[in-house]
Structures are given as C-alpha cells and as structure tokens.
Amino acid sequence: MKLSYKEKIARRLTIVTALIVMVVFGVIYWVVDFTVVGNIDRELDLETNKHVGQIFLEDGEIKFIHKDEWMEEEHQEIQLNPIFIEIVDLDGNSMDKSPNLGNHRLLFHPDWSSKEGASTIKIGDQLVRQKQMLLNHEGIDEGYLLVATSFEDTQKLLNNLRNILLLLYPGILISLFLTMRYLAGKSIQPIKKIISKTNQITQSNLNERVPVLDQKDEIGQLTRSINDLLNRLEQSIIREKQFTSDASHELRTPLSVMRGTLEVLIRKPRTSEEYVNKIQTALGSIDRMSAMIDQLLALARVEKGAPSPKDEVEILSFVEEMAAQYQTDTGREIRFKTRESMPIFVQVSEKSLVMILNNLIQNAIKYSEGPIDLEVKIENGKPMIFVNDQGQGIAAESIKKIFDPFYRDPSALEKLIPGTGLGLAIVKKLAQESGIEISVSSESGLGSTFRLGF
Incomplete structure (x- = not known):
C-alpha cells in the first residue's frame, strides 16, 4: 500500500516517540524498584545490626543479651511489614526462630556472605526479603542470623506500576499517532497549496508565480x-x-x-x-x-553539448602563436604584448579558447582598420587576455546587447559590414562553459577592448 507523506511523517515520529517513551517508562520502573527495594534492604540492615550483637552461643546454646527482643510484637505476629528471625548453626540446622515463622523456615545459603546484601525468597505463599549475617563470638564462627521482612506489599506496588505502564503505553502511542498525523497534515498544507498552484502554471501563463508566505522556513x-x-x-x-x-x-x-x-x-x-x-x-x-x-x-x-574537458594551457605562447598566424593569414598588423617573463598556465578547454579568440580577432579585423593588440598579463593575481582594436567603438546603449544572438550595432548595419550577429553570442556561451569572465569596454572613435579573465 502506498502511504501518503503525511502518514510517513506520522509513523516515523510515532516510532521514535514510542522508543523514547519505552525508555522513560523503563527508567521509571527501575527507579521505583531500586528505591523501594533499597528501603527494605536498609530496614533489614538496621534489624540485623541490632540483633547480631545481642546473640551468641555458649556450650551449644543460644544466649540473648536482651531476651525480651523475641517478645516484641513484630516477631510474634504476621502483620504489616513483620520481621522474621531465625538462628542456624554453621551447617544450617535451625536452632531457634521467631514465633511468627510458625512451621516455615528461612532459606540458608552456606556460601552466601553478609556483604552480598539481601535476596527475595518465598516462605509458604508469601514473598519476603531476606538477609544473612555470620555470628562470631570471641573470634569463633558460631552460626548465622537470618533476618527477613515481608515483600508482598512491595511486590504488589511494583506489579501495579508495571501494569499501569503497560496499559498506558499503547494508549499513549495511539494518541501520539493521531496527534502526529493531524499535525503532519497541517504542516504539509502549504506544500499542497504549492502543488495546486504549480499544476495550474503552463506554457501559456508562465508569468504567474507561487505565492510566497511571509516566512523564512x-x-x-x-x-x-x-x-x-x-x-x-x-x-x-x-x-x-x-x-x-x-x-x-x-x-x-x-x-x-x-x-x-x-x-x-x-x-x-x-x-x-x-x-x-x-x-x-x-x-x-x-x-x-x-x-x-x-x-x-x-x-x-x-x-546542447557536454562541457569540453579542461586542459593546462600556457597562454603566453598560445596567444603569441595565434597573433602570428592571423598576421600571416590576413596581412593585418596584429601585435602580441606582454610584460610577463614567466610562463602562465591556466586550466581551460583549449578548443573553446581557440573559438573565443578566433571570434574576437575576426571581429576586431572586421570593425577596425588599424593594428590589433593581443596582450597577456597578470592583473590582481588573475591571468588576463586583452583583445584591443582601434576601430569605431561600440555605442554605450549597445554594450549590454552585443552578446545577444543576432544583435548588431546600428552603425555596423549602416555601413553594410557583413555579419550574422552570432559570433559574440557563441563567445559568451563558450566563456560561461569554460569558467572565463568576459567583459568589454569601448569608446566611440577610439576602439574596443575585450577582456578574458581566468
């Protein structure tokens, strides 16, 4: 099924948000679990530390410093947060236990150190959190003190939290998807208007434009x-x-x-x-x-053609050879000038450069009678070629039009100078293709100068 862009945006945002919410819910559950279990373990530590110094063995019998500790209500009954206590020997045999354990026993781990904290076990059908402490009297290991407290309420709290989060999760995702879908639809509304307007623009009304909203987005x-x-x-x-x-x-x-x-x-x-x-x-x-x-x-x-590949051309010798060749072929005085002593290399299509200079030199010959100068120099760090003639010049109003196809200066038409008006259009296209900056300056009666910058 092909989905609309609105649906794609809504689904992608919902998936990303679902992952974020899942992580957040997981962190919430872990923090609550860590906090409540930590509180229970601290209570067990306090209870264990309170009793461990009051119990010792003498001739295999348990002795209490404060016997009345066993008579506390929390050791007698299974109430809210009851405390269960059992004393075992080194082999795990029960020696005594709190009355509220009844017929049950706490779980003894012979390899379990008191430093390992508490663990969750089951006594009958009740979950408890248990801690185990070694009993040592006068440097002799005598047995273990097992202390536990009910974990039922805590487990119910964690289960309820888990169930609530699991119920909220799909509801949040559905709400998010519907909200994202609505907001995505509102967000792409301007795009729909653009599509509608562009579909109305044809070749017959190309002057129409898409309304620009006053926004920078x-x-x-x-x-x-x-x-x-x-x-x-x-x-x-x-x-x-x-x-x-x-x-x-x-x-x-x-x-x-x-x-x-x-x-x-x-x-x-x-x-x-x-x-x-x-x-x-x-x-x-x-x-x-x-x-x-x-x-x-x-x-x-x-x-229409593909851009010509660029070559490394040394323009001093290149322009000098062209000047000499044209002088030989036409009999006109074509002078090569330069003040540069070192070779000047440029990256340009040699074929395009030949066509550009051919057109410019032929125009100079056509529209002037005096000598023509071809000059190469470095100007502001940029290699330049100048084509100067001493002809009639170009009118100021014609300077901006001479590169248009078929445009010819009115003075050239009056003097019946032959031409098609396409030479400079070709020069401009080739220059743009080759990355050459072309400009012209002219004064009436003094001639024209075409500049090529590389």
Missing part, C-alpha cells in the same frame, strides 16, 4: 526556489522565441533577395553580363545563409 525557501525556477524557465522560453523569430527574419532576407533576383532573370532575356551579376548576387545570399547556418549550428552545439 524551508517552505518559504522552497516557494522562492520554485519561483526562481519559473523565472529562469520563462526567460529561457522568451529567449528561444526571440531566437527563433530573429533566425527566421535573418534567413528570410537572403531568401527574399534570391527569389527577387531569380524572378528578375526569368521575366525577359538578359545579356551575359546581367546573368553573371544576378547569379553572383544569388550566390552572395547563399554564402550569407551558409555562414549563418554554420554559426547557428556552432551555437546549438555549444548550448
């Missing part, structure tokens, strides 16, 4: 965590919709150009030069779509 933390998750989910869906819209728009433009070009070609016969121009226009649109699709695939791989 775990329920409040759970509510805030769920709302944070919904915020991230909503933002993710918004970005996905925006990305889909932007991608459709960007792909529709070259397709429209291709369609218009081909429609113009089939309207009437054209010269060879006109066909060549129109075909080149169509090929340009195809190249633009191909580049965009390649970038989209690269972005999708970054977002």
Whole structure:
C-alpha cells in the first residue's frame, strides 16, 4: 500500500516517540524498584545490626543479651511489614526462630556472605526479603542470623506500576499517532497549496508565480526556489522565441533577395553580363545563409553539448602563436604584448579558447582598420587576455546587447559590414562553459577592448 507523506511523517515520529517513551517508562520502573527495594534492604540492615550483637552461643546454646527482643510484637505476629528471625548453626540446622515463622523456615545459603546484601525468597505463599549475617563470638564462627521482612506489599506496588505502564503505553502511542498525523497534515498544507498552484502554471501563463508566505522556513525557501525556477524557465522560453523569430527574419532576407533576383532573370532575356551579376548576387545570399547556418549550428552545439574537458594551457605562447598566424593569414598588423617573463598556465578547454579568440580577432579585423593588440598579463593575481582594436567603438546603449544572438550595432548595419550577429553570442556561451569572465569596454572613435579573465 502506498502511504501518503503525511502518514510517513506520522509513523516515523510515532516510532521514535514510542522508543523514547519505552525508555522513560523503563527508567521509571527501575527507579521505583531500586528505591523501594533499597528501603527494605536498609530496614533489614538496621534489624540485623541490632540483633547480631545481642546473640551468641555458649556450650551449644543460644544466649540473648536482651531476651525480651523475641517478645516484641513484630516477631510474634504476621502483620504489616513483620520481621522474621531465625538462628542456624554453621551447617544450617535451625536452632531457634521467631514465633511468627510458625512451621516455615528461612532459606540458608552456606556460601552466601553478609556483604552480598539481601535476596527475595518465598516462605509458604508469601514473598519476603531476606538477609544473612555470620555470628562470631570471641573470634569463633558460631552460626548465622537470618533476618527477613515481608515483600508482598512491595511486590504488589511494583506489579501495579508495571501494569499501569503497560496499559498506558499503547494508549499513549495511539494518541501520539493521531496527534502526529493531524499535525503532519497541517504542516504539509502549504506544500499542497504549492502543488495546486504549480499544476495550474503552463506554457501559456508562465508569468504567474507561487505565492510566497511571509516566512523564512524551508517552505518559504522552497516557494522562492520554485519561483526562481519559473523565472529562469520563462526567460529561457522568451529567449528561444526571440531566437527563433530573429533566425527566421535573418534567413528570410537572403531568401527574399534570391527569389527577387531569380524572378528578375526569368521575366525577359538578359545579356551575359546581367546573368553573371544576378547569379553572383544569388550566390552572395547563399554564402550569407551558409555562414549563418554554420554559426547557428556552432551555437546549438555549444548550448546542447557536454562541457569540453579542461586542459593546462600556457597562454603566453598560445596567444603569441595565434597573433602570428592571423598576421600571416590576413596581412593585418596584429601585435602580441606582454610584460610577463614567466610562463602562465591556466586550466581551460583549449578548443573553446581557440573559438573565443578566433571570434574576437575576426571581429576586431572586421570593425577596425588599424593594428590589433593581443596582450597577456597578470592583473590582481588573475591571468588576463586583452583583445584591443582601434576601430569605431561600440555605442554605450549597445554594450549590454552585443552578446545577444543576432544583435548588431546600428552603425555596423549602416555601413553594410557583413555579419550574422552570432559570433559574440557563441563567445559568451563558450566563456560561461569554460569558467572565463568576459567583459568589454569601448569608446566611440577610439576602439574596443575585450577582456578574458581566468
């Protein structure tokens, strides 16, 4: 049978409480038993010490210092807490006993020392607590004094206490279970409200949130965590919709150009030069779509792929080689700068770092005409790579948007600089995946600086 969480909480708490109550009841019974039995044993010690110095043997006969001790009422009758006394020789043969024993005898233990305390025995149908003391006169062991007192009332008291505890125990457990079950139900009531509210939230109303109770306990933390998750989910869906819209728009433009070009070609016969121009226009649109699709695939791989394993990369030689390679391939002046004399090692995916620097260097080449500087240094104890260009710079309102997919600075669009607006989005994703801190600063007309912190 599948139990509800409320039932599980109630059962677990009841089991734990049952064990605690069992221990408490056991301790209560043991304390009462120890106390009442201890009191009886102390009474026996007093009675034994009182008589042992008054009895001795002389020529095999018992002598009493105070004979009238035997005539006390407590030795004559079986009353409340009567005292039973018997004197035996070293072999356990009875020599004399108190009248209230009648035909019964106390139990003699030949190997039992007086230091061993008292024991519980049965005389006829009555329980008694008995103590045994060695009789020694002038250094000679002469016999034993056996002293006992009734244990019936004490045993009844202990039995009644045990029965009461045994009767109370199941009643307490049942009451505890019902109480725990009720309190558990009240405790998880906020969780039921959270479940009810979250079940009502779908893709069409992701802007709704679970009401946060004014509390700092775990329920409040759970509510805030769920709302944070919904915020991230909503933002993710918004970005996905925006990305889909932007991608459709960007792909529709070259397709429209291709369609218009081909429609113009089939309207009437054209010269060879006109066909060549129109075909080149169509090929340009195809190249633009191909580049965009390649970038989209690269972005999708970054977002969906597993994190690349990290390598130990020495960034001084790494960046210097990239600068030299790009200068050779592009013919642009790309300068490597550093003031560091010792190798600088970082833990990073080498493949990701290559893609990041490729995009940043290609953007610097695209948006500037002067030299490009790649600089490596230690700043505040942190290895840093700087990519500096002397281009037109980025407008202040565009700084926060340049890492968004398909975003392009309006000035770049006005100057018809080719691009898809995906390069920096890929850079940001790769940096997040690799644990690289990326930031940018720019001044209009002075160029831009991208910083990579490890």
